Amino acid sequence: MKRNDVKIIIGVLIVAGVFYLFNQYRISKMDVNKLYVEIKVEGELYERVMLSDEKEIKIEREDSYNIIKVHDNGVEMLEANCPDHVCVRTGFINKVGSTIVCLPHKVYVEIVGDVEDGLDAISE
Amino acid sequence: MLYQSKIKNLSKVQKMVFISMLIAFALVLGYLERTFVPVMPLPGVKLGLANIITLTSLYFLCFKEAFLLVVLRVTLNSFFTGSFITIWYSLSGGILSLIVMFLLIHYSKDKVSIAGISIIGAVSHNIGQLVVVAITTESINVAAAYFPILAVSGIITGILIGFTVNYLLPYINRIFK
Numbered sequence: 286m287k288r289n290d291v292k293i294i295i296g297v298l299i300v301a302g303v304f305y306l307f308n309q310y311r312i313s314k315m316d317v318n319k320l321y322v323e324i325k326v327e328g329e330l331y332e333r334v335m336l337s338d339e340k341e342i343k344i345e346r347e348d349s350y351n352i353i354k355v356h357d358n359g360v361e362m363l364e365a366n367c368p369d370h371v372c373v374r375t376g377f378i379n380k381v382g383s384t385i386v387c388l389p390h391k392v393y394v395e396i397v398g399d400v401e402d403g404l405d406a407i408s409e
Numbered sequence: 410m411l412y413q414s415k416i417k418n419l420s421k422v423q424k425m426v427f428i429s430m431l432i433a434f435a436l437v438l439g440y441l442e443r444t445f446v447p448v449m450p451l452p453g454v455k456l457g458l459a460n461i462i463t464l465t466s467l468y469f470l471c472f473k474e475a476f477l478l479v480v481l482r483v484t485l486n487s488f489f490t491g492s493f494i495t496i497w498y499s500l501s502g503g504i505l506s507l508i509v510m511f512l513l514i515h516y517s518k519d520k521v522s523i524a525g526i527s528i529i530g531a532v533s534h535n536i537g538q539l540v541v542v543a544i545t546t547e548s549i550n551v552a553a554a555y556f557p558i559l560a561v562s563g564i565i566t567g568i569l570i571g572f573t574v575n576y577l578l579p580y581i582n583r584i585f586k
Contacts, residue, residue: 395550
């Protein structure tokens with residue numbers, strides 16, 4: 286390990302920190318009292334469910350499927366026929382800003398609150 | 410490069426065999442890695458063992474050959490996993506990290522050790538994948554939320570892979586004596 290290696294590590298950590306703060310800032314803007322589960326498929330909003338609801342959603346397209354269950358103020362991916370199963374292993378999420386990602390099927394689940402200011406309008 | 414003078418004396422067939430051997434290594438390492446996946450603490454985090462081969466190839470081959478190696482590895486790997494859907498994530502990550510590591514090896518001279526190059530390679534692999542994620546979600550939110558986790562894991566696995574390559578290079582160099 287050389288001195289420049291340490292500089293590289295610090296540089297990467299700083300960039301990661303900036304992204305982390307950016308994300309925390311985005312979450313802090315959300316209204317925590319009214320949370321939703323947003324399900325996006327290929328970048329388009331597929332369904333928006335209240336987090337306090339109890340609902341099972343099946344996304345079926347051609348030969349791919351994902352089963353998402355909203356329950357107990359949280360959400361989890363119950364089943365999917367994607368090759369890596371990263372989404373299913375993510376397990377149960379219940380914090381605002383946390384996500385379940387299924388890369389192969391381009392399915393994204395996020396817990397969000399209402400945002401009033403313009404930041405999200407720009408970033409989305 | 411460090412070891413390239415020796416490989417120039419190889420015939421075309423010998424070189425082809427060497428490249429195919431590296432691809433075979435990478436595919437086996439990819440298979441090994443998939444058996445490790447269930448024990449990884451965070452979803453999406455992986456060791457990146459195939460990066461051992463990409464990094465090694467940069468020390469022995471020219472850019473064109475290393476590029477060919479990465480594209481073939483990713484394509485063949487998707488035959489093994491049985492899915493062509495994820496190929497874009499692997500390709501964008503693989504090619505970006507190859508380019509970045511190639512530039513670093515050639516222009517940093519000896520200012521950065523193999524571990525440092527490997528870290529940059531791992532992190533740029535993640536960036537390449539997240540760019541595709543950002544394109545498919547049409548928003549940077551998901552990618553931005555995932556970057557910190559992937560960057561920290563990239564540093565750790567990058568150091569491990571870097572030390573591995575450091576040990577591996579002299580052994581592979583022995584083949585050409």
